[in-house]
Every structure is written in structure tokens, then in C-alpha cells.
Amino acid sequence: MPQDFPELKNDLLLRALKGEEVERPPVWMMRQAGRYLPQYMKIREKYSFFERVQTPELACEITQQPIDELEPDAAILFCDILTIPKALGIDVELVKGKGPVIDNPIRTTDHAFSILSEDIPEKLDYVMDAMRLTRKELNGRVPLIGFAGAPWTLFCYMVQGEGSKNFAKAKQFLFSEPDAAQHVLKELTRATISYLKAQIEAGAQVVQLFDSWAGILGPEDFNRYAWPYLQEIAEAIDEVPLILYPKGTWYALERIGFKSGAEALGIDWTITPEYAREATRNNIVLQGNLDPSRLLGPPEEIERLTKRMIDRFGVQNYVANLGHGILPDVPVDNARRFIDTVKEYEK
Amino acid sequence: MPQDFPELKNDLLLRALKGEEVERPPVWMMRQAGRYLPQYMKIREKYSFFERVQTPELACEITQQPIDELEPDAAILFCDILTIPKALGIDVELVKGKGPVIDNPIRTTDHAFSILSEDIPEKLDYVMDAMRLTRKELNGRVPLIGFAGAPWTLFCYMVQGEGSKNFAKAKQFLFSEPDAAQHVLKELTRATISYLKAQIEAGAQVVQLFDSWAGILGPEDFNRYAWPYLQEIAEAIDEVPLILYPKGTWYALERIGFKSGAEALGIDWTITPEYAREATRNNIVLQGNLDPSRLLGPPEEIERLTKRMIDRFGVQNYVANLGHGILPDVPVDNARRFIDTVKEYEK
Numbered sequence: 001m002p003q004d005f006p007e008l009k010n011d012l013l014l015r016a017l018k019g020e021e022v023e024r025p026p027v028w029m030m031r032q033a034g035r036y037l038p039q040y041m042k043i044r045e046k047y048s049f050f051e052r053v054q055t056p057e058l059a060c061e062i063t064q065q066p067i068d069e070l071e072p073d074a075a076i077l078f079c080d081i082l083t084i085p086k087a088l089g090i091d092v093e094l095v096k097g098k099g100p101v102i103d104n105p106i107r108t109t110d111h112a113f114s115i116l117s118e119d120i121p122e123k124l125d126y127v128m129d130a131m132r133l134t135r136k137e138l139n140g141r142v143p144l145i146g147f148a149g150a151p152w153t154l155f156c157y158m159v160q161g162e163g164s165k166n167f168a169k170a171k172q173f174l175f176s177e178p179d180a181a182q183h184v185l186k187e188l189t190r191a192t193i194s195y196l197k198a199q200i201e202a203g204a205q206v207v208q209l210f211d212s213w214a215g216i217l218g219p220e221d222f223n224r225y226a227w228p229y230l231q232e233i234a235e236a237i238d239e240v241p242l243i244l245y246p247k248g249t250w251y252a253l254e255r256i257g258f259k260s261g262a263e264a265l266g267i268d269w270t271i272t273p274e275y276a277r278e279a280t281r282n283n284i285v286l287q288g289n290l291d292p293s294r295l296l297g298p299p300e301e302i303e304r305l306t307k308r309m310i311d312r313f314g315v316q317n318y319v320a321n322l323g324h325g326i327l328p329d330v331p332v333d334n335a336r337r338f339i340d341t342v343k344e345y346e347k
Numbered sequence: 348m349p350q351d352f353p354e355l356k357n358d359l360l361l362r363a364l365k366g367e368e369v370e371r372p373p374v375w376m377m378r379q380a381g382r383y384l385p386q387y388m389k390i391r392e393k394y395s396f397f398e399r400v401q402t403p404e405l406a407c408e409i410t411q412q413p414i415d416e417l418e419p420d421a422a423i424l425f426c427d428i429l430t431i432p433k434a435l436g437i438d439v440e441l442v443k444g445k446g447p448v449i450d451n452p453i454r455t456t457d458h459a460f461s462i463l464s465e466d467i468p469e470k471l472d473y474v475m476d477a478m479r480l481t482r483k484e485l486n487g488r489v490p491l492i493g494f495a496g497a498p499w500t501l502f503c504y505m506v507q508g509e510g511s512k513n514f515a516k517a518k519q520f521l522f523s524e525p526d527a528a529q530h531v532l533k534e535l536t537r538a539t540i541s542y543l544k545a546q547i548e549a550g551a552q553v554v555q556l557f558d559s560w561a562g563i564l565g566p567e568d569f570n571r572y573a574w575p576y577l578q579e580i581a582e583a584i585d586e587v588p589l590i591l592y593p594k595g596t597w598y599a600l601e602r603i604g605f606k607s608g609a610e611a612l613g614i615d616w617t618i619t620p621e622y623a624r625e626a627t628r629n630n631i632v633l634q635g636n637l638d639p640s641r642l643l644g645p646p647e648e649i650e651r652l653t654k655r656m657i658d659r660f661g662v663q664n665y666v667a668n669l670g671h672g673i674l675p676d677v678p679v680d681n682a683r684r685f686i687d688t689v690k691e692y693e694k
Contacts, residue, residue, distance in 0.1 A: 165512065168640050168674050175644030218616040218638050218670075250597060251617065269565040270598065291565050293515050297522030323565075327515050 005203060006140035013074045013143050016319055017206060017241035017263045017285055025310060025318045026073035027342035028145070029335065030245075030266075031325030032066040033078040036332060039065045049094045053080045059130035060137050067142060069332065070339045074142050074206065077131055077199075081149040081210060084191050085158050087123040088115055098162065105161030106173065112180035117191035121198035128202035135203030146204030148195055150211035150233070150246070151188035152226035155181065167216055174225060181225070189229040193236045200239045208243040208266070209233060215248015222249055227256075234261040243287055247324065253279035260284070269323030273312035282317055289323035290338065295330040299337045306341040315347065352550060353487035360421045360490050363666055364553060364588035364610045364632055372657060372665045373420035374689035375492070376682065377592075377613075378672030379413040380425040383682060386412045396441045400427045406477035407484050414489060416679065417686045421553065422485055423492040424478055424546075428557060431495065431538050432505050434470040435462055445509065452508030453520065459527035464538035468545035475549035482550030493551030495542055497558035497580075497593070498535035499573035502528065514563055521572060528572070536576040540583045547586045555590040555613070556580060562595015569596055574603075581608040590634055594671065600626035607631070616670030620659035629664055636670035637685065642677040646684045653688040662694065 008014070013026040034040060040062060043052060052058045062078040082092045082100055095101045106112050121128060135144050149157075157163075159170040174181040196207050214226050226246065234242050244256060245266030256265050257280030264285035267276050269292075276286050290309055294302060310320060320342040326335060355361070360373040381387060387409060390399060399405045409425040429439045429447055442448045453459050468475060482491050496504075504510075506517040521528045543554050561573050573593065581589050591603060592613030603612050604627030612631050614623050616638035623633050637656055641649060657667060667689040673682060 166640065166674070168643060168676065171638070171640035172643035172676075175641060175648065215617065219619055221638070248617070251619070251622070270562065270595070272566055272598070275598070291518070291568070293513065293518035294522060296515060296519035301522065327513070329515065329519075 005135050006138070008140045008143060008205070010073055010142045013319065014205065014241070016317070017243075019285065019317060021316060023315075024345050025313075025315055025320045025342060027320040027339055028072040028074040028076065029066070029322050029326045029338070030076075032070070032072060032076065032335075033062045034326060035328035036326055036330040036335060037065050037069060038332070039069070049080070052078065053083075054126045056126060056130040056133045060134040063130075063134045063144075064137065067138070070336050071343075072142070072339050074145050075134065075138055076145040076147060076208070077127075077134060077204070079127055079130070079147065081147075081212075082154070082157060083124050083127060084120065084148065084188065084195060085154055087120055088117065088158075088187070088191065090158050092157075100157060100163060102157065102161040105169075106159045106184065107169075109177050109180040112173075112177065112184050115184050115187050117187040117194070120191045120194045124195060124198070127195075128198055131199055131202035131204055135205075143205040144203060145206045145208055145243075146196065146199035147208045147210060148192050148199075150209050150214070150226065151185045151192060151229040152217070153211050153213045154188050155184055156213045156216075158184070167213060171216070174221075185225065185229055189232050192229075192233055196233070196237055196242075197239070200237070204240065206241050206243065207237060208245055209262075211244070211246035211249075214246035219251045222246075222252060227252065230256075230262075231260055243319075245287075250275070257281070257284040264319060266321065267323065273309065277313070285317045285319060286313060287319040287321050289321070292322045292324050292327050292330075295322070295326065295334045295338060297334075299334055302334055302337045303341045306338055307345065310342065310345050315345070352482050353485075355487045355490060355552070357420055357489045360553065360666065361588070363664070364590075366632065366664060368663060370662075371692050372660075372662055372667045372689060374667040374686055375419040375421040375423065376413070376669050376673045376685070377423075379417070379419060379423065379682075380409045381673060382675035383673055383677040383679060384412050384416060385679070386416070396427070399425065400430075401473045403473060403477040403480045407481040410477075410481045410491075411484065414485070417683050418690075419489070419686050421489050421492050422481065423494060423555070424474070424481060424551070426474055426477070426494065428494075428496040428559075429501070429504060430471050430474060431467065431535065431542060432501055434467055435464065435505075435534070435538065437505050439504075447504060447510060449504065449508040452516075453506045453531065454516075456524050456527040459520075459524065459531050462531050462534050464534040464541070467538045467541045471542060471545070474542075475545055478546055478549035478551055482552075490552040491550060492553045492555055492590075493543065493546035494555045494557060495539045495546075497556050497561070497573065498532045498539060498576040499564070500558050500560045501535050502531055503560045503563075505531065514560060518563070521568075532572065532576055536579050539576075539580055543580070543584055543589075544586070547584070551587065553588050553590065554584060555592060556609075558591070558593035558596075561593035566598045569593075569599060574599065577603075577609075578607055590666075592634075597622070604628070604631040611666060613668065614670065620656065624660070632664045632666060633660060634666040634668050636668070639669045639671050639674050639677075642669070642673065642681045642685060644681075646681055649681055649684045650688045653685055654692065657689065657692050662692070
């Protein structure tokens with residue numbers, strides 16, 4: 001790892017992820033660099049999504065906005081979850097009101113087998129440039145988190161061609177052409193490993209793997225088509241702590257807690273802290289899990305529920321976060337209340 | 348209950364729901380009267396959705412299409428999940444590619460408190476007419492299932508105003524104005540009870556309550572805002588067997604199994620048969636749970652997985668079904684393979 005970055009002043013997240021005893025839980029929010037921030041909306045007026053993602057100065061500025069505004073204990077690089085599909089030749093566009101749309105989704109085995117992971121770090125050099133710049137500009141205030149979409153979740157978009165409630169076309173392809181699907185999943189795994197390693201090389205001090213659509217798979221299909229790749233990636237990344245976030249996989253917590261090789265496991269709000277702790281028996285750091293829509297409600301309730309969440313998870317082996325990304329309509333002061341409640345938490 | 352309907356020839360579903368010993372599990376499919384059937388698409392070309400729902404002859408014909416084509420063990424009345432909101436003065440329209448859209452969603456406490464359940468059966472007499480006609484026309488071939496959306500799920504649409512991944516506006520209103528929200532939920536509960544009783548009076552031999560969006564609530568919010576109303580409805584309906592389908596509530600199976608007063612519990616495909624049986628300990632009949640997207644895959648796999656599903660649930664105290672509604676793109680022969688595999692099942 002490069003040694004010429006500014007010294008880290010707030011290492012609370014890193015200590016918590018190592019399982020060290022901490023004075024309070026670290027806190028950050030998934031999607032904290034996003035649409036609920038007026039300063040983000042200003043940049044959004046001037047630059048397209050891909051301009052924001054691919055211009056290191058913009059990504060750096062956006063990444064730091066929530067740090068300046070809310071002072072959480074970590075920054076997460078502003079980036080796209082679909083960078084890897086793009087690097088693999090899948091044309092992703094962003095259509096207003098629709099989200100990502102892909103002109104050439106994978107629908108044939110020939111197309112699937114043509115997917116090859118090559119030169120990912122080089123093709124995504126704009127991400128590494130943004131990472132290096134941001135790590136420098138953060139000046140050690142907080143650690144910088146890198147991230148990637150997990151193979152199954154990327155596969156969903158690459159085959160479906162757009163967002164979906166059930167990704168039926170992706171599952172149809174998976175179930176009908178399992179060999180071709182596994183080829184794609186394996187290439188995505190290779191790509192993700194080299195991508196995350198390059199991010200770490202460029203300055204990421206923690207990485208998170210988002211398997212946002214893991215929960216549309218039943219337990220057996222998760223074990224076959226998502227879990228092996230999560231595990232392979234988690235085992236390959238040993239330079240910095242890795243956080244797995246396989247949304248909706250309540251049935252797999254024990255396995256992930258004991259066999260993934262990851263340092264932390266992000267859980268959503270449908271899982272109680274007690275259930276998650278019982279399943280993982282303190283073998284892994286847990287991250288989460290306030291219902292993101294709670295930040296749309298009354299601030300007193302946000303404070304009460306955030307305290308209660310920490311009471312239930314416990315201060316140790318824990319990273320406070322939402323159970324999913326922060327929603328666009330959240331008032332900034334409500335997000336602040338969440339962050340501040342964690343920072344002021346006393347047992 | 349009226350006594351002048353034709354005698355029932357296939358009572359397998361009713362026997363299974365009573366917990367009687369059966370020779371094989373009964374089988375039907377959620378949304379079995381729907382877009383995967385070419386004969387349905389023909390009617391759909393000529394009549395709008397609300398014409399189909401509100402014209403008893405059309406609803407009757409559509410309800411019978413899957414019975415004629417696939418011979419499952421039950422019919423479910425073709426109807427809309429949003430009939431009650433409409434009867435309560437919420438204008439629901441169907442927008443192509445978008446689903447239900449509501450012009451006057453509930454966004455103020457005044458609007459919420461103005462919602463009053465009155466004369467539901469009279470306002471929805473077209474449903475009762477369709478039920479009577481269909482019960483007669485079915486001529487006792489299979490039992491006829493009636494249904495309603497559960498209060499929480501109806502609330503989601505009535506406040507959000509359209510379909511959504513997370514129903515953030517509905518949850519925002521719930522969390523910000525819990526008294527007004529509870530008023531709406533209570534009126535919906537009253538409405539649902541009188542609606543289901545009227546359906547039974549008109550010929551429904553089983554009723555199912557769909558809480559399709561229960562799973563976006565965390566366990567505590569489910570216990571507060573969804574569960575009490577499910578329980579109240581289940582306790583009020585004692586004329587015919589009631590099936591609860593609260594999608595995504597894996598954490599509440601034990602409670603539902605032991606305390607709901609329902610005869611059966613529908614589960615989705617993320618819950619293993621073993622987990623569901625262990626949680627409910629044969630105290631309630633289970634229904635489900637093949638991943639609907641499996642019907643898009645190879646027929647041999649459909650057969651293998653359907654057999655395996657029955658092996659795991661066991662033949663007794665069980666109704667074979669999908670884990671959610673059948674998808675529009677399913678080949679009819681694949682749906683047939685699912686139904687036939689259950690019907691030919693031998694231990």
C-alpha cells in the first residue's frame with residue numbers, strides 16, 4: 001500500500017472493523033454522498049451522472065460533501081455500481097425516472113461466453129484517479145471506503161437490462177443457461193477482485209461489496225449463484241477490511257458470519273439485532289440497520305430508535321449505519337440527527 | 348351461506364385446509380387467471396382492466412380460463428386488489444407500464460381521518476355479482492377462492508399513490524402521523540372484514556388475504572402496523588378457511604402460525620420448507636412456495652423442484668402453490684408442468 005497519504009486522524013471505523021474495543025460505534029450512511037444534500041443537487045444540475053462519476057475532481061468533491069456537512073466517521077467514494085459491466089463492454093445509460101438502462105443486455109449464451117475480464121483497473125483508471133485524489137484531499141479526516149457491486153447483482157443488471165422488482169429475465173437466463181451464467185459470474189468475480197485490489201492500491205482503506213439483489217434468490221440459489229463468489233472475493237481481499245452487504249439474505253447470516261472471510265456484514269432493517277447476533281455469535285462485525293425511511297420521520301423518533309439500535313447491537317463489533325441507502329427526500333437535519341445520536345451515544 | 352350452488356366435486360383444497368388427511372396436496376397458482384394465458388390476452392385486447400374486473404361475465408370467464416386450461420384444484424376470482432380503496436373514494440387508474448396510479452393519494456391527516464368504511468358490500472356489488480355467477484358457472488368443478496388486499500398493503504398504495512420499491516412516502520406518513528395512519532388502517536380492517544364476509548355470502552369457499560408489502564416493514568413495525576389487522580380479520584372470518592399471505596415476513600412465521608386464527612399461511616420462496624415447518628410446527632397449513640421465475644426455466648427442472656418442494660413440505664397440511672404470483676412471460680406448458688407434477692405426485 002502507498003505510504004504517501006496524509007496521516008489518518010479518525011481511525012474509529014478501522015479499529016471497530018479489526019474487532020478492537022472502541023469508545024462508541026463508528027457511523028456512516030450508505031449513499032451518504034447523494035441527492036438529499038443540496039450541495040450535491042447543485043453539482044447534479046451542471047453535470048450528468050457519468051460526468052460526475054468519471055471526473056475525479058467532481059467525484060472527490062461529492063465524496064467530501066457529507067463529510068463537511070455531517071461529519072460521519074468514514075467517506076465512501078462517489079462512484080457507480082455498474083462500472084465493471086461498462087468496462088466489460090455493456091453499455092449502461094442512465095434514463096431519467098427509470099435508472100440504469102442497458103442497450104445490449106446479455107440474452108444469448110454466445111454473448112455470455114464472450115464476456116471476459118481483462119485490464120479492469122486500466123479501463124477504470126478514472127475510479128483510481130478519483131480514489132487517489134479523494135484520499136489526498138480528505139487529508140486524513142476519516143478513512144475512505146471503496147466499493148463494488150457483487151457478481152450476482154451485476155449479473156442481474158447485465159441480463160435484465162434495467163432495474164426491476166424481480167429481475168425475471170436475469171433469473172430466467174440463470175435457470176435456463178446455468179453454464180453460461182456461471183461463466184459470467186466467474187468473470188465478474190475476477191473483475192471485482194482486480195477492481196477492489198486496484199482501489200485499495202489507490203487509497204481505499206476499507207471496501208464494501210454490495211449484493212443488493214441477493215435477496216431475490218431463494219436460499220439454495222443464493223448458495224449456488226451468489227455465495228461462492230462473495231466468498232471468493234472476501235478471501236482474495238486481505239489488504240484492508242471488507243464489508244459484505246448481501247441484502248435480504250437473513251437465511252445465510254450464520255454461514256456468512258463464519259465462513260466468508262469478510263470482516264463485517266451489513267444487514268437490512270428486517271433483521272433484528274438479536275437475530276443477527278445470535279446467528280453470527282460475535283464472529284463478525286455487524287453493520288446496520290435503521291430503516292432508511294425512518295429518516296423521513298420525526299427527529300425525536302430518529303434519536304430514540306438510533307439509541308435503541310445501538311443498545312441492541314451493543315457498542316463493540318458494530319458499525320452504525322442505515323439498513324440500506326439514504327433516501328433522496330431525507331431532510332439534512334434528520335440525517336444529522338442520526339449521525340449525532342451515534343456520536344453522542346453513551347451506555 | 349347460500350345453499351343453491353352446484354355440489355362440489357373436487358374438495359381437495361377444502362379438506363387440506365381443514366387439516367384432513369389427503370392423498371396428495373391440492374395445487375393452484377396465485378394470479379393463475381392472468382397474462383401468461385393467450386385466452387386472457389384476447390379479452391385484454393378488447394376490454395380495459397376495470398371493464399374486466401367490473402363486468403361479472405368477463406370476470407367469470409377469466410376466472411375459469413386457467414381451470415379449463417390447466418385444471419388446478421381451485422379457482423380464484425379474477426378481481427383487483429385495490430377495490431376497497433376505490434370504494435373508499437380513492438381514484439385508482441391503471442397506467443400502462445406503470446401499474447396503478449392514484450390521483451388523490453392520502454397526504455394529510457385531514458384526508459386520512461376522512462376515510463370511513465361504509466357500505467362496502469353495496470359499493471362493490473359487482474364483485475359479489477361476479478362471485479355468484481362464477482360459483483354457479485364453475486358448476487362445482489373446484490372450490491372458488493375470494494381475496495382482498497391486507498390493510499397495510501392497501502395503505503401503501505393509498506398513500507404512495509403508485510407502485511414503488513420501498514413505499515417511502517407511505518412509510519413517511521406512517522411514521523410521522525401514526526394516529527392518522529392507524530385510523531386508516533382500522534377503517535381498512537373494518538372494510539376488509541365486511542368485504543370478505545360479503546364475498547363468502549356470495550359464494551367464496553375460501554378467502555386469501557394478500558399482504559404483499561408486509562416485508563418492507565421491520566419486525567417491530569410489522570407487529571404494530573400490519574399484524575394486529577391481519578389477526579383481527581382472521582379472527583372475524585370463521586365461515587370459511589382463510590389463507591394469510593404476508594410476503595417477506597419470515598421473522599413472524601411462528602406468531603402467525605400460532606396466533607393468527609387463520610387456517611393457512613402462504614410463504615414466499617426465500618423461506619425453506621424446513622424453516623417454515625419448524626417455526627409453525629404443523630399448527631397451520633402451509634402454502635407455497637416455488638420461485639415464480641422457475642416457471643421461466645426448463646420443464647425438467649420445474650418437475651424436479653416441484654417434487655422436491657412437496658418432499659420437503661410433506662403431503663399433509665400443505666397446499667402447493669408458487670411463492671408469489673405467476674409471471675406474465677411463463678409458457679403455458681411450463682405452468683401445466685407445475686400443476687401436473689403436483690397432481691401426479693406419489694411419495
